[in-house]
Amino acid sequence: MYLSAMKVGDRGRVVSFSAGYKVYRRRLLALGVTPGTEFTVTNVSPLGDPMAIEVRGFILALRADEARVLQVEKL
Amino acid sequence: MITIALVGNPNCGKTTLQNFLTGSNYQTGNWSGVTVEEQRGSFCYKNSSYQVIDLPGIYSLAAHEDEGALDAKIAREFITKQKIDVIVNVVNANNLQRHLYLTIQLLEMQIPVIVVVNMLDKAQVQGVELDLNKFSQLLHCPVLPMLASPDQTRLQDAIASLVHKSSVQHGSNCFTVVPYVKSIRDAIEQLSIAILPSFKPHAINRQWLTFSLLEGDMLGEIDVDDTTKQVLAQMSAHWREKIVAQEGEDVDILLADARYRLVQNICTACLTKKERVSSYYNVTKYLDHIVLNKWLGLPIFLLVMYVLFVLTIELGGKLQDCITHVSETYLITNLYDFLQQQGCSLFLTVLLTQGLGRGLITTITFMPVLGALFFYMALLEESGYMSRAVFVIDRIMRAFGLPGKAFVPMIIGFSCNVPAVLAARTLEQQRDRILTIMISPFMSCGARLAIYAVFTAAFFPEHGALVVFALYLIGIVAAMLTGLVLRKTFLIGSPDPLVMEFAEYNLPKITNAVRYTVRRMWSFIIRAGRLIVPLCVMLGILQSFSFSGAINDGSVAFPSILSVLGRFITPLFAPLGITSDNWPAVIGLLSGAYAKEVVVGTLNTLYAQLGSIHGAVQSLADNNQYIYGVMYKYFTGKVGAFSYLLFVLLYFPCISTVAVMLRELNLKWVLFSVFWTTLVAYSVAVIFYQAATVMHHIVSSVLWIGGIIMIISIASYCLKLLCQTSQLK
Numbered sequence: 001m002y003l004s005a006m007k008v009g010d011r012g013r014v015v016s017f018s019a020g021y022k023v024y025r026r027r028l029l030a031l032g033v034t035p036g037t038e039f040t041v042t043n044v045s046p047l048g049d050p051m052a053i054e055v056r057g058f059i060l061a062l063r064a065d066e067a068r069v070l071q072v073e074k075l
Numbered sequence: 076m077i078t079i080a081l082v083g084n085p086n087c088g089k090t091t092l093q094n095f096l097t098g099s100n101y102q103t104g105n106w107s108g109v110t111v112e113e114q115r116g117s118f119c120y121k122n123s124s125y126q127v128i129d130l131p132g133i134y135s136l137a138a139h140e141d142e143g144a145l146d147a148k149i150a151r152e153f154i155t156k157q158k159i160d161v162i163v164n165v166v167n168a169n170n171l172q173r174h175l176y177l178t179i180q181l182l183e184m185q186i187p188v189i190v191v192v193n194m195l196d197k198a199q200v201q202g203v204e205l206d207l208n209k210f211s212q213l214l215h216c217p218v219l220p221m222l223a224s225p226d227q228t229r230l231q232d233a234i235a236s237l238v239h240k241s242s243v244q245h246g247s248n249c250f251t252v253v254p255y256v257k258s259i260r261d262a263i264e265q266l267s268i269a270i271l272p273s274f275k276p277h278a279i280n281r282q283w284l285t286f287s288l289l290e291g292d293m294l295g296e297i298d299v300d301d302t303t304k305q306v307l308a309q310m311s312a313h314w315r316e317k318i319v320a321q322e323g324e325d326v327d328i329l330l331a332d333a334r335y336r337l338v339q340n341i342c343t344a345c346l347t348k349k350e351r352v353s354s355y356y357n358v359t360k361y362l363d364h365i366v367l368n369k370w371l372g373l374p375i376f377l378l379v380m381y382v383l384f385v386l387t388i389e390l391g392g393k394l395q396d397c398i399t400h401v402s403e404t405y406l407i408t409n410l411y412d413f414l415q416q417q418g419c420s421l422f423l424t425v426l427l428t429q430g431l432g433r434g435l436i437t438t439i440t441f442m443p444v445l446g447a448l449f450f451y452m453a454l455l456e457e458s459g460y461m462s463r464a465v466f467v468i469d470r471i472m473r474a475f476g477l478p479g480k481a482f483v484p485m486i487i488g489f490s491c492n493v494p495a496v497l498a499a500r501t502l503e504q505q506r507d508r509i510l511t512i513m514i515s516p517f518m519s520c521g522a523r524l525a526i527y528a529v530f531t532a533a534f535f536p537e538h539g540a541l542v543v544f545a546l547y548l549i550g551i552v553a554a555m556l557t558g559l560v561l562r563k564t565f566l567i568g569s570p571d572p573l574v575m576e577f578a579e580y581n582l583p584k585i586t587n588a589v590r591y592t593v594r595r596m597w598s599f600i601i602r603a604g605r606l607i608v609p610l611c612v613m614l615g616i617l618q619s620f621s622f623s624g625a626i627n628d629g630s631v632a633f634p635s636i637l638s639v640l641g642r643f644i645t646p647l648f649a650p651l652g653i654t655s656d657n658w659p660a661v662i663g664l665l666s667g668a669y670a671k672e673v674v675v676g677t678l679n680t681l682y683a684q685l686g687s688i689h690g691a692v693q694s695l696a697d698n699n700q701y702i703y704g705v706m707y708k709y710f711t712g713k714v715g716a717f718s719y720l721l722f723v724l725l726y727f728p729c730i731s732t733v734a735v736m737l738r739e740l741n742l743k744w745v746l747f748s749v750f751w752t753t754l755v756a757y758s759v760a761v762i763f764y765q766a767a768t769v770m771h772h773i774v775s776s777v778l779w780i781g782g783i784i785m786i787i788s789i790a791s792y793c794l795k796l797l798c799q800t801s802q803l804k
Contacts, residue, residue: 031173
């Protein structure tokens with residue numbers, strides 16, 4: 001499933017990356033979003049789009065459609 | 076001279092460390108060719124001098140071959156290609172895992188590294204203890220705590236002795252503890268042997284190059300002959316395939332995964348967490364809950380922006396009037412008298428007062444607005460709200476094809492376009508920066524509001540607010556359409572993808588904000604002033620001299636070069652309703668090239684004198700009413716006035732905006748902006764006027780509107796062609 005299917009408060013785990021925009025993927029990797037990493041959805045923007053997840057002790061904002069390079073599972 | 080590079084994640088406290096180390100002994104400048112600010116400082120300790128370079132914050136050293144993230148690229152190039160004696164890596168104890176990822180990469184490069192741990196006190200509050208000795212052992216490098224109020228010499232002493240120790244050991248401590256899988260270790264070994272003969276040790280960091288090649292990067296950039304390049308390309312591709320086949324995962328993921336596993340092990344070994352609900356973290360969560368709330372998020376954002384607006388327009392604007400008044404007295408009137416008394420020639424006097432004096436005033440008058448802006452932005456940035464604001468507004472900005480961060484320049488544009496152009500710097504991608512700067516002149520600035528005020532009083536006393544509101548909206552629409560045209564031609568692509576860390580909430584420190592403001596203002600005076608002053612001198616000459624070389628005596632009939640040109644080109648404005656005897660309107664537009672504020676003054680003077688020539692009786696008390704009356708007579712009614720206002724809204728950005736654009740971008744983009752804004756202004760005004768008066772002259776109206784639409788289509792098509800040919804190159 002994709003990140004966009006998750007709701008605020010949900011816990012999840014990164015399963016895999018699909019081959020996508022390389023720069024974007026590298027940025028996520030550098031910030032510690034690696035396969036197996038667990039996260040919690042903390043906020044959704046008032047306008048519905050960027051989502052914030054807590055991962056490795058900090059909060060990261062991602063756009064739902066760009067985050068489709070991530071396959072995630074709900075815990 | 077020993078070179079120390081400060082490296083770390085964005086907002087890790089590098090700049091604070093720089094200030095502690097070097098005090099006020101630093102210079103700021105731009106990295107050559109780009110607009111990312113560079114800060115260098117130096118200090119002397121025990122007869123050695125140390126140069127400290129604060130590099131832009133980065134999360135990783137991985138090379139991306141695209142244009143994005145200019146500042147990250149600068150930091151990366153500096154670290155991998157320059158001679159650095161020691162890297163001081165600042166990490167945040169609150170967020171050790173992510174900060175250590177970069178540390179591991181730095182250690183792998185085998186340059187001496189000193190780790191400085193920041194925010195230890197905050198971590199302690201949250202019940203986290205860090206064993207610094209163990210930390211140092213596991214990282215195989217010296218570790219220093221950064222204290223809340225460090226003693227400067229102690230810090231210098233510690234770093235100096237560590238620098239000495241590190242340089243003695245240089246190269247002896249290979250950092251090989253990252254748990255890479257076997258196939259990656261083999262690949263690294265083979266590749267590093269292969270590149271050994273082709274690269275001198277100081278040209279590029281070879282360890283880093285090995286990793287980059289393995290990830291499939293850097294091949295286009297390395298400086299070797301074609302055969303070597305081919306060999307390296309084949310070799311790295313071969314290893315990548317082999318690794319993917321064996322491990323079932325891509326190289327970049329395997330590398331990041333292995334490094335993060337090491338980081339996690341180090342953290343588990345050194346950090347002891349007491350089971351206590353951390354008060355600080357709760358504050359962040361609580362504030363985020365309010366600030367990002369579904370219903371409160373947008374109103375809070377608007378409120379914060381409103382305060383920005385009030386500060387720059389009201390406070391900055393009021394001060395601006397005051398400063399203009401005072402500086403005009405000194406730099407123009409008094410200087411004029413003084414030079415005349417000294418027996419200067421009239422030519423030189425006029426050149427110095429109307430040119431140089433005017434130019435300096437124009438530069439100075441931006442100070443209050445810019446100061447208010449920079450100060451408020453520094454407070455917002457430090458408070459941690461800025462990243463939340465981006466989060467809230469991102470969706471709307473994407474309608475413009477821009478990332479969320481671009482809201483700052485666009486909103487500031489409503490007070491003044493100059494800081495708007497400067498604020499576009501905060502965007503990471505060159506494409507986003509250009510796009511933002513190109514649309515910012517369409518944000519109707521405060522100076523233009525002054526012109527609207529005069530015209531609404533004269534022509535639309537009952538629907539003034541509506542007219543002004545319509546003008547602002549039309550400006551925004553023009554900005555969106557310009558953005559659309561550019562996105563279809565020169566700036567194809569999508570905005571920078573959003574991967575943004577929420578900054579921690581902080582109580583902003585006034586001293587930091589003041590320091591930041593002073594630094595930015597100083598840099599503006601030095602660099603933008605250098606362009607504004609000569610441009611003003613040029614305009615001053617055009618306004619003060621006639622073609623025959625006579626000097627302006629201040630009378631309305633004086634044929635200054637500018638006014639002759641104005642009368643000459645007045646017929647060009649006939650299609651938008653300006654008749655040939657309304658030439659003052661055109662001169663007003665020309666003088667608006669200085670600054671849009673000047674338009675009102677010019678129109679006042681010209682219409683007042685024009686009125687008196689025609690023998691109208693004028694009493695001082697209703698001077699304004701009188702001028703409105705004259706204006707009413709010369710403009711072709713409300714329709715003519717509104718089409719004039721449309722032109723004023725959209726045409727040529729003022730000379731100061733042009734100057735900062737020139738500084739931030741290049742001549743080609745500035746020329747594009749000047750032509751494009753003027754073309755759009757002319758088209759919109761003509762189409763409006765002709766459509767509104769179509770009943771009076773159907774044929775010519777239709778012809779004009781058709782002609783303008785054709786010109787715009789041709790211009791857009793030319794842009795497309797130009798774009799294609801430039802891409803072919």
